[in-house]
Amino acid sequence: DIQMTQSPPSLSASVGDSVTITCRASRSISNYLNWFQQKPGKAPKLLIYAASSFQSGVPSRFSGSGSGTDFTLTISSLQPDDFATYYCQQSYSTPSFGQGTKLEIK
Amino acid sequence: QVQLQESGPGLVKPSGTLSLTCVVSGGSISTSHWWSWVRQPPGKGLEWIGEIYHTGSTNYNPPLKSRVTISVDKSKNQFSLNLSSVTAADTAVYYCARKLFGPSYYYDYWGQGTLVTVSS
Secondary structure, eight states: OEEEEEEEEEEOOOOOOOOEEEESSSSSSTTOEEEEEEESSOOOOOEEEEETTOOOOOOEEEEEETTEEEEEEESSSGGGGGGEEEEEESSSSSSSEOOOOEEOOO | OEEEEOOOOOOOOOTTTTEEEEEEEESOOOSEEEEEEEEETTSSSOOEEEEEETTEEEEEEEETTTTTEEEGGGGGGEEEOOOOOOOOOOOEEEEEEEEEEEESSSEOOOOOOOEEEOOO
């Protein structure tokens, strides 16, 4: 099975900042990488699929990049609504998720 | 707009069987999508359980495979999860989700989740 490792586990930032979350796969997954946002008590929300494609309705301040084993999610100009937990997920083989990155307000 | 809604008992006894149903509305379950179950223990990350196609084909997460059965009822536009021999480690919020095929495979619609507690 493929292990997904996210870093950092948590992150403090201010409104207007730009942040980057990293996700590493234990072996190559091509671009079979998705990013989700989850808020407390809510289901995950798809942000990015296929490493860099925007899900409909997602603000353009979210962007994804990478291929193979290393991927990043960047959020530019943080808004109050962006403070949440973010998960990467690979769909190359048996689906698996990263452990999450909690983005908190500084 | 597709909507998914989970339902089932919120409390299951240890060694018993957890049974949940996900009703799909706003679209047919008999489309070219796979229908999935994902769970999240309180305060922890997400774990994929398995999936089913409307033909009845299934895929399961290997660590859970011996205890999981996912079935589909096309006449009711719903699919179900059975997880047997449960322990406290199976306490989690259980989500159903739709998997879409594209340049990647991804989950675009989710239910709101239902908490299942395993306790005597």
